[in-house]
Amino acid sequence: MDPRLLQLDDEGxxxxxxxxxxxxRAVLTEILDRAEGFLGVARQAVKKVPLxxxxxxxxxxxxxxxxxxxxxxxxxxxxxxxxLNVNISTSATAKGETLLDTLRNLEAMNVDMFVVxxxxxxxxxxxxEHAAPFVSVINAGDxxxxxxxxxxxxxFTIRRHKGAFEPLTAVIVGDVLHSRVARSQxxxxxxxxxxxxxxxxxxxxxxxxxxxxxxxxxFADLASGVRDADVIILLRLQHERMNGAFLxxxxxxxxxxxxxxxxxxQAKPDAIVxxxxxxxxxVEMDSGIADGPRSVILEQVSNGLAVRMAVMSMCIxxxxxxxxxxxxxxxxxxxxxxxxxxGALTHG
Amino acid sequence: xxxxxxxIANGRVLDPVTGLDQITDLHLxxxxxxxxxxxxxxxxxxxxxxATGLVVCxxxxxxxxxxxxxxxEHKGTIESETRAxxxxxxxxxxxxxxxxxxxxxxxxxxLIRRRAKTRGQARVxxxxxxxxxxxxxxxxxxxxxxxxxxxxxxxxxRPIRNTRVQRRALEYAATFGLTSFLHxxxxxxxxxxxxxxxxxxxxxxxxxxxxxxxxxxxxRDLALxxxxxxxxxxxxxxxxxxxxxxxxxxxxxxAASADxxxxxxxxxxxxxxxxxxxxxxxxxxxxxxxxxxxxxAVASGAISAICSDHRPHEPDAKLAPFPQTRxxxxxxxxxxxxxxxxxxxxxxxxxxxxxxxxxxxxxxxSRTTLGRIDVGTRARADLCLFAxxxxxxxxxxxxxxxxxxxxxxxxxxxxxVRYTLSNGRLVYERNCA
Numbered sequence: 001m002d003p004r005l006l007q008l009d010d011e012g013x014x015x016x017x018x019x020x021x022x023x024x025r026a027v028l029t030e031i032l033d034r035a036e037g038f039l040g041v042a043r044q045a046v047k048k049v050p051l052x053x054x055x056x057x058x059x060x061x062x063x064x065x066x067x068x069x070x071x072x073x074x075x076x077x078x079x080x081x082x083x084l085n086v087n088i089s090t091s092a093t094a095k096g097e098t099l100l101d102t103l104r105n106l107e108a109m110n111v112d113m114f115v116v117x118x119x120x121x122x123x124x125x126x127x128x129e130h131a132a133p134f135v136s137v138i139n140a141g142d143x144x145x146x147x148x149x150x151x152x153x154x155x156f157t158i159r160r161h162k163g164a165f166e167p168l169t170a171v172i173v174g175d176v177l178h179s180r181v182a183r184s185q186x187x188x189x190x191x192x193x194x195x196x197x198x199x200x201x202x203x204x205x206x207x208x209x210x211x212x213x214x215x216x217x218x219f220a221d222l223a224s225g226v227r228d229a230d231v232i233i234l235l236r237l238q239h240e241r242m243n244g245a246f247l248x249x250x251x252x253x254x255x256x257x258x259x260x261x262x263x264x265x266q267a268k269p270d271a272i273v274x275x276x277x278x279x280x281x282x283v284e285m286d287s288g289i290a291d292g293p294r295s296v297i298l299e300q301v302s303n304g305l306a307v308r309m310a311v312m313s314m315c316i317x318x319x320x321x322x323x324x325x326x327x328x329x330x331x332x333x334x335x336x337x338x339x340x341x342x343g344a345l346t347h348g
Numbered sequence: 349x350x351x352x353x354x355x356i357a358n359g360r361v362l363d364p365v366t367g368l369d370q371i372t373d374l375h376l377x378x379x380x381x382x383x384x385x386x387x388x389x390x391x392x393x394x395x396x397x398x399a400t401g402l403v404v405c406x407x408x409x410x411x412x413x414x415x416x417x418x419x420x421e422h423k424g425t426i427e428s429e430t431r432a433x434x435x436x437x438x439x440x441x442x443x444x445x446x447x448x449x450x451x452x453x454x455x456x457x458x459l460i461r462r463r464a465k466t467r468g469q470a471r472v473x474x475x476x477x478x479x480x481x482x483x484x485x486x487x488x489x490x491x492x493x494x495x496x497x498x499x500x501x502x503x504x505x506r507p508i509r510n511t512r513v514q515r516r517a518l519e520y521a522a523t524f525g526l527t528s529f530l531h532x533x534x535x536x537x538x539x540x541x542x543x544x545x546x547x548x549x550x551x552x553x554x555x556x557x558x559x560x561x562x563x564x565x566x567x568r569d570l571a572l573x574x575x576x577x578x579x580x581x582x583x584x585x586x587x588x589x590x591x592x593x594x595x596x597x598x599x600x601x602x603a604a605s606a607d608x609x610x611x612x613x614x615x616x617x618x619x620x621x622x623x624x625x626x627x628x629x630x631x632x633x634x635x636x637x638x639x640x641x642x643x644x645a646v647a648s649g650a651i652s653a654i655c656s657d658h659r660p661h662e663p664d665a666k667l668a669p670f671p672q673t674r675x676x677x678x679x680x681x682x683x684x685x686x687x688x689x690x691x692x693x694x695x696x697x698x699x700x701x702x703x704x705x706x707x708x709x710x711x712x713x714s715r716t717t718l719g720r721i722d723v724g725t726r727a728r729a730d731l732c733l734f735a736x737x738x739x740x741x742x743x744x745x746x747x748x749x750x751x752x753x754x755x756x757x758x759x760x761x762x763x764x765v766r767y768t769l770s771n772g773r774l775v776y777e778r779n780c781a
Contacts, residue, residue: 122623144553
C-alpha cells in the first residue's frame with residue numbers, strides 16, 4: 001500500500017509514523033514544531049504531560065536495542081501513557097508464531113500504539129496494514145528501510161542549529177547501503193528543502209543507482225565530500241561489514257573515511273557533526289571531534305525524546321479524534337433509533 | 349457403441365505451426381479431429397459447439413508450472429492446478445523437479461504422471477532433476493528419467509554451482525537427446541537478494557539481485573553449450589543484456605533457446621512499491637528497459653516461448669513482511685490473456701503470439717505432436733476456444749487455482765477461454781448468457 005495513504009487519515013493527520021516517504025513538508029514541520037514545545041517538559045519540576053493518559057503503548061522489539069527502546073519508553077512515560085516492553089527474541093518465531101499472531105495477541109490486550117523494531121524492511125508497514133482500527137504503529141527501525149523518528153530528531157537538531165533548511169549542504173558518511181537511518185535522513189532532508197544532500201563512502205557501501213533513487217550526490221573522497229558542508233552526519237559502521245567483503249579493515253576505513261580535525265577543515269567553519277550512536281571512536285571519527293565544539297551528538301539524544309513525544313502525541317491525537325467521531329456516529333445512530341421509538345410511542 | 353461425435357462450428361481455426369487461419373468447422377470423433385470444413389459423410393454430432401466469434405487454437409503448452417504435488421499439497425495439487433490450467437486453455441504442463449521428493453528417480457516421475465492421468469484434467473510432463481536431490485553434486489539417472497516420461501531435465505531454481513558438474517550434466521543429458529532447462533542465476537551473486545538491484549531496492553532498503561547474477565550464469569552456460577554441443581534452454585530470462593547474449597549465441601549456431609515468464613512482460617520493479625508481496629518473484633521484476641527488451645526478444649523470436657511460471661502458495665506464504673514472503677505468482681489462469689494483451693499492445697500478431705504458447709514450447713520439448721491442430725491423426729485433440737475480445741477481471745471468487753497469490757486481481761484482461769478440450773475430452777466450458 002502507498003505509505004502516504006497508510007500514514008495519514010482523510011484529513012491529512014498523522015495516524016502511523018512508518019517512514020518519511022510520502023509525507024509532505026507540512027507534516028514534517030508540524031512534528032518539528034511540536035517537538036519544540038516538548039523540549040521544555042524536561043526542564044519542568046514535574047516532567048510529565050497528560051496527553052496520552054489512559055493509553056497503552058507497547059514497545060515491540062524484534063531486534064535488540066537499548067537506546068532506542070529506552071527513549072521511546074521515556075517519551076511514552078512523559079506523555080503519561082502506560083508502557084509495555086515486549087522483547088520478542090527470535091524464539092517466538094522459532095516456536096512457529098507468525099508476526100500476525102504476535103500482533104493479534106497484543107491487540108487482545110487493548111494496546112493503543114505499537115512501537116516496532118524489526119530486522120525486515122517493510123515490517124512496520126506490514127504491521128500497520130494489518131493492525132486493528134484505532135491502533136497506531138510507529139516504526140522504530142525496520143531492516144534497511146526506515147528509522148523515521150531518528151531521521152526527524154536529526155532534522156530537529158539541524159533546525160535548532162541552522163534555522164532554515166534551504167541553504168544547507170548536508171553530508172552523510174558511511175554505510176548508506178545498509179542504513180535505515182540514512183534513508184530516513186535523506187528523505188526528510190529532501191522534503192524539508194535542503195539545497196544538497198551528499199553521501200560519501202566506498203562503492204561497496206553505496207546502494208545501486210543512489211543518485212537517481214535517493215536524490216543525492218555521491219562522493220568517494222571524504223575531503224571533497226565535506227567541502228563547504230553545513231552538516232556532517234557520520235553513520236555507524238557495523239563490524240559485520242568486514243566479513244562480507246564490503247571493506248578490508250577498520251583501519252583502512254578510518255584512514256580514508258574517518259573524520260579528522262584535518263578533514264573537517266574543508267567544511268564550513270560553523271559545520272555541525274552528528275552521529276546516531278553508538279560511536280566507534282577511531283573508526284568513524286577522531287575522539288577529539290566526538291567531544292569537540294562542533295559535535296551535537298549528545299544533543300541528538302535529548303532531542304530524540306522531544307521528537308518521539310511529538311510523534312506519539314500526534315498519532316494518539318488523531319486516534320482520539322477518530323474514536324470520538326466513531327462514538328458520535330454510534331450516538332447519532334442511537335439517537336435516531338430513540339427518536340423513531342419516541343415517534344412510535346407518540347403515535348401509539 | 350459409436351464413439352462420441354462433436355462439431356465445433358464456425359470458429360476462427362488458427363494453427364500457428366501450419367499457418368492455418370480460417371473460419372470453418374472442426375469435426376471430432378472419439379476426441380480425434382476427423383475433418384476440417386465440411387463434415388464427413390454420415391457424421392451426426394451429439395454435441396455442437398457454436399464457435400462463432402471464437403478463436404480455435406491448439407491447447408497451450410506451458411514449460412513451467414508448479415503443481416505442488418507431491419510434497420506441498422497445502423499449496424496446490426495436481427487435481428486443483430490442472431483444473432485451473434484448463435480454465436486458462438493450457439492442456440500440457442511441465443512441472444519442475446523441485447517437488448518433495450525431488451523428481452530424481454523414475455518412481456517420482458511415474459507417480460506424477462499416474463496422478464495426472466487419474467485425477468488431472470491436463471497432460472503433465474515432469475521435468476527430471478539434472479542432479480540428485482538438486483544438490484548440484486552427482487548427476488541423476490537421466491536415461492531412466494527419460495524412460496519414465498521426462499521430456500527434459502533441469503535443476504529448478506537451484507543452479508548448479510560447480511561448473512565442472514554443470515558441464516558433465518549437460519553432456520550426459522545430451523547423450524540421450526535431452527534438453528537441459530537452466531535457470532540462469534549465479535548463486536553467489538544472488539545470495540540473500542530479494543528484488544532487482546536498482547532504484548527500487550535502494551529506496552525500499554531491500555537486498556538486491558544484480559543483473560550480473562543472470563548474465564554471468566548465461567555466459568557460463570552458453571560457453572558450456574558451445575563446448576559440449578548440448579542443447580540448453582534458459583528458463584525465465586529477466587534482463588535485456590541476457591537476451592542480447594542469447595541472440596548473439598544463436599546467431600553463431602549455439603543450440604540455445606529461452607522462454608520468459610508472462611508476468612515479466614508486464615510488471616517491473618515499480619510494482620514492488622508499498623512492499624507488494626505479490627510482485628515478489630524469482631528471477632526478480634526488473635526495469636522498464638528490461639521489460640521492453642524482453643518484449644522485443646519475444647517478438648523477434650530470440651525468446652521463443654512464454655510460460656506461466658505458475659507457483660501457487662497458501663495465504664500465509666504472502667502474509668508477512670516482504671523479506672519473509674515466498675516468491676511466485678499463481679499464473680495459469682492469466683497466461684493466455686496476458687499473451688493476447690501483447691497482441692493488443694502491438695508487440696506481435698495473433699498467430700505469432702499463439703505460437704509462443706503452443707508449437708514453440710512443444711518444439712523445445714521435442715514433442716512436435718503437441719501444440720498443433722492435426723486432422724486425421726491418431727492423437728486425441730488438445731484445443732482451446734477463446735473469445736478474443738472479451739474483457740474480464742480476475743477475482744478471488746472465480747479463481748480455480750488453490751493459490752490466490754496474483755498481482756492481477758482486479759486488472760482488466762484481454763480475451764477469455766470459453767472451452768478447452770484436453771486429450772479429446774471437453775474438460776472446461778464457461779457458459780455465457
